Amino acid sequence: MKRTIAIKGAEWANKHFRLAAGSSQEEGFWETLPLQVVPLNMMCNRAIAELTMQKSARVGWSKLVIAANTCLHAQFKTNSVIYVPTESDAKNISVTEIDAAWQEMPIMQRIFPALFAKDHRNTVSYKQGIGWSLHILGTSTPRNMRALTKGALFGDEIDGWDWEVGKEGNPIDLARMRLEGAAFPMARWGTTPTNAGESHVERLMAKMELTFRFYLPCPHCGTEQVLQWGSKEDKHGFKWDNTQPTVDKKAKSVYYSCVNCDDPIYYKHLYKMEVAGRWKAEDGTWTRDGHEFFDSDDNPAQTPTSVGLHIWSGYNTKLSAGWRGIVRDFLNKKDDPSQLKTFVNLTLGELWEGENGDKLDWEHLKARREIWWAGERKKNPVPDRAVALTGGIDTQDDRIEMYVWAWGSGEECWLVDHIVLLGDLSGQVLKDAVGKALYRTYTKRNGEVMDIKLWCWDAMGHKTDDVYEMSRKHGVMWVIPIQGENQYGKPIQNFPRKKNNKKVYLTRLGTDGIKQRLYSRLCLTPKGDEPVPGCIHFPLDDDIAGDEFFKQLCSANKKLEHDKSGRQVWRWVKQYHPYDEALDGWNYAYAALNILIHKFGLELNEQQTTPEQQSSGLSIAELAARLKGGK
Numbered sequence: 001m002k003r004t005i006a007i008k009g010a011e012w013a014n015k016h017f018r019l020a021a022g023s024s025q026e027e028g029f030w031e032t033l034p035l036q037v038v039p040l041n042m043m044c045n046r047a048i049a050e051l052t053m054q055k056s057a058r059v060g061w062s063k064l065v066i067a068a069n070t071c072l073h074a075q076f077k078t079n080s081v082i083y084v085p086t087e088s089d090a091k092n093i094s095v096t097e098i099d100a101a102w103q104e105m106p107i108m109q110r111i112f113p114a115l116f117a118k119d120h121r122n123t124v125s126y127k128q129g130i131g132w133s134l135h136i137l138g139t140s141t142p143r144n145m146r147a148l149t150k151g152a153l154f155g156d157e158i159d160g161w162d163w164e165v166g167k168e169g170n171p172i173d174l175a176r177m178r179l180e181g182a183a184f185p186m187a188r189w190g191t192t193p194t195n196a197g198e199s200h201v202e203r204l205m206a207k208m209e210l211t212f213r214f215y216l217p218c219p220h221c222g223t224e225q226v227l228q229w230g231s232k233e234d235k236h237g238f239k240w241d242n243t244q245p246t247v248d249k250k251a252k253s254v255y256y257s258c259v260n261c262d263d264p265i266y267y268k269h270l271y272k273m274e275v276a277g278r279w280k281a282e283d284g285t286w287t288r289d290g291h292e293f294f295d296s297d298d299n300p301a302q303t304p305t306s307v308g309l310h311i312w313s314g315y316n317t318k319l320s321a322g323w324r325g326i327v328r329d330f331l332n333k334k335d336d337p338s339q340l341k342t343f344v345n346l347t348l349g350e351l352w353e354g355e356n357g358d359k360l361d362w363e364h365l366k367a368r369r370e371i372w373w374a375g376e377r378k379k380n381p382v383p384d385r386a387v388a389l390t391g392g393i394d395t396q397d398d399r400i401e402m403y404v405w406a407w408g409s410g411e412e413c414w415l416v417d418h419i420v421l422l423g424d425l426s427g428q429v430l431k432d433a434v435g436k437a438l439y440r441t442y443t444k445r446n447g448e449v450m451d452i453k454l455w456c457w458d459a460m461g462h463k464t465d466d467v468y469e470m471s472r473k474h475g476v477m478w479v480i481p482i483q484g485e486n487q488y489g490k491p492i493q494n495f496p497r498k499k500n501n502k503k504v505y506l507t508r509l510g511t512d513g514i515k516q517r518l519y520s521r522l523c524l525t526p527k528g529d530e531p532v533p534g535c536i537h538f539p540l541d542d543d544i545a546g547d548e549f550f551k552q553l554c555s556a557n558k559k560l561e562h563d564k565s566g567r568q569v570w571r572w573v574k575q576y577h578p579y580d581e582a583l584d585g586w587n588y589a590y591a592a593l594n595i596l597i598h599k600f601g602l603e604l605n606e607q608q609t610t611p612e613q614q615s616s617g618l619s620i621a622e623l624a625a626r627l628k629g630g631k
Helices: 009-016 034-043 061-076 087-102 106-111 171-179 200-207 247-252 267-275 322-333 337-347 362-367 428-438 464-474 511-521 547-553 581-600 611-615 620-629
Strands: 050-055 080-084 126-128 133-138 152-156 186-191 210-217 224-226 237-239 255-257 278-281 306-311 388-395 399-407 413-422 441-444 449-458 479-485 507-510 556-562 568-574
Touching: 009 034, 009 061, 034 050, 034 061, 034 210, 034 267, 034 306, 050 200, 061 080, 061 087, 061 106, 061 152, 061 186, 080 087, 080 171, 087 133, 087 581, 152 171, 171 186, 186 200, 200 306, 210 267, 237 322, 247 322, 267 322, 322 337, 362 547, 388 581, 399 428, 399 581, 413 428, 413 581, 428 464, 449 464, 449 581, 464 479, 479 581, 507 511, 507 581, 511 581, 547 581
Parallel strands: 050 186, 050 306, 080 133, 080 152, 152 186, 210 306, 388 449, 449 479, 479 507
Antiparallel strands: 126 133, 210 224, 210 278, 237 255, 388 399, 399 413, 441 449, 556 568
16 A cells, blocks of 8 residues: 655645635635745644744635644644634634635545534534544633543634633643643644733743744845834835824824835735745744754754744735735724734734723714614614623612623624613512513514523622522522622633522622623624624614713723732723623623523624534524523
C-alpha cells in the first residue's frame, strides 16, 4: 500500500477545503490568502506545541480553525476539540461552518462515513471519523472541560471566555489539560482582544517563545516593515487628506506612508507585497512558510515550540472597500469612545488601553434607538428575527420593575417592554398585579403571538419569602428566584439540581461576567435589517427606553482593585447614577436565556439547524408547557 506523504496545511487546504454557501462572502474552492499561509501552516505543524493568534476581525481565523482541524484529521488522524465561549456559539459553528463545509468536500466522504448520517457518530457537538474524533463545545459549561483526551485543541475567541469555569479554575488551564498524554500536543488559541489587563490573549502572548508579525517590502525602496495604523505624529502609517469635505472623500484619499522613503503605498500594491513578505519575530527569527525557520543571519533555525502571531484587517487583500473602508470606519467612530474601542479591538486587533475600565456614554446609546415595526406602532411589537422572550424582575421596597427582552440567533436581542408596578410586594394587591404581568403576550408583525419563556426574579433583600411564594404559585421552573454573586469568574448561572428547603430553584448568577458580556456587546452597532450577533437593540420609545433607562443601564464602571489576599481583581462599581434597575433587568433576562439554553434545550439558531438537530431539543411550545407546569 502506497504511503501518503503529509503536505503543509495551506497546500492541503487549497487542494481539499471548501467554502460553503452562506458561511462566507465566497463559496467553492478555498484559496489561502498570503496573510493566511504561515498561520495555517503553523496550525498544522506538529512541531509547534502552542500557537496564540491575536487578530482583528476579517482575517479568516474561524475558517483557518476548521481548515486546520480537517487537515489534521485527514493527514494524521488527530483527535481534537474546538472550544468556543458558549453552547450557542458551538452549535452555530458546528452547523453553519463545519457541517456546511464538510458536505462540499469529497475527501470527507472517505474519512467520515457518517457525514450524512443522523446518529451518534455525527451530532452537533461530536463527530467520529475513521481513526479520529472532534468535539465542538462551549467553555461556559463546566462539564465540557472534563474527561476529554485530545491531540489538538482549538480555542476560538478566548477573550470572550469567562475567567473561571464553575469552581474548577481558569478555562485556558482546564482546556490545556485535555492534551495530557498526547504524542504531539497542539494548542491553538485565537481571538479579537478586549481590555488590557483582563485579556486571556494578552497573558498567552506574553508566554510565547517568539512572537511573529508580517513584514512586507515597500514596493518603492524594498524596506521591510509591519503595517501599522500610525498617528498624526508618525511619518509612517495610514494617511489621508483631511482637507476633503466629506468622510467618503477623505477615505478615498488613503495611502500608506513607508517607514523609510515616505513614498505612498496604495491598496493595489498589497497583494504583491504580501507574496514577497515574511513573518519575523523580535529576535530576528523569520519564516516564509511556517515550517522552515531562519535566524537573523539567515542560517537555519530550530522550530520554536510556542509562537505568537499578530495580524489585523489592514493586511486583508480581499476587503470589498479596500483600505478606504477602514479609514471610513475610523472617521465615523473616532469621536465616540465606545465605538472607538470597537475599532481598536475588532479592526486593529489591539488591546483597549482604557484608563478607567469599561465606561459607556448613555446619550450615545439613546441616540441609536430604532424602529423595528411597520406603520403605526402597536403595543410592544416583537422584531421578526426574535425566537424567544425572557424577563428579568427587580425587587424594590416600593415597586417591582419588569423587563422583557427578545432574543434571536447569535444572542442578538431587543428590549420589548418595561413594566413598573408600584406597591409593597408583601401585599396581595401588588402580587396580583405582578402575576397578571407575568402572562403578558407580545406580537410579531406577521401576527405570531409570543409569551415569556422564563423569568428570573431578584430574591435578595427582605422580600425573599414573597418571591419564593410567587415562584411556587406560578411555576418553580418558569419563575426562577435568583441571587447575584459579585465575584469575578463565576459562571453566568448555576441552576441547581434540586430545590432548596423553600421548595424553589434558587439560582446563583455570576453578575460580573454578565455585566462584562453586556458592556462589550453594547459596543456593537446595529446594521438595519442585517443580523448582528450579540447586538443589543433599543426601541424609539421614551416610555420603555428613556433617559432614566439608559442612565441606569450605564450605571456600572469596572475598576481594578485588590481583594483581601492582595490580588488584583476587576470589580463593577456604581458610578454617577444611584439606580441600576435597567442594568439588573438585562442581567436577569440574560441569565434566564442561559438557563433556557443550557438546562432546557432552547435552540436560538433553530432557523439554521438541520431537522435531526432540531429534534434533539424541545420546541418552543413544548418548552413553555414544561416550564409553566414544572414543579
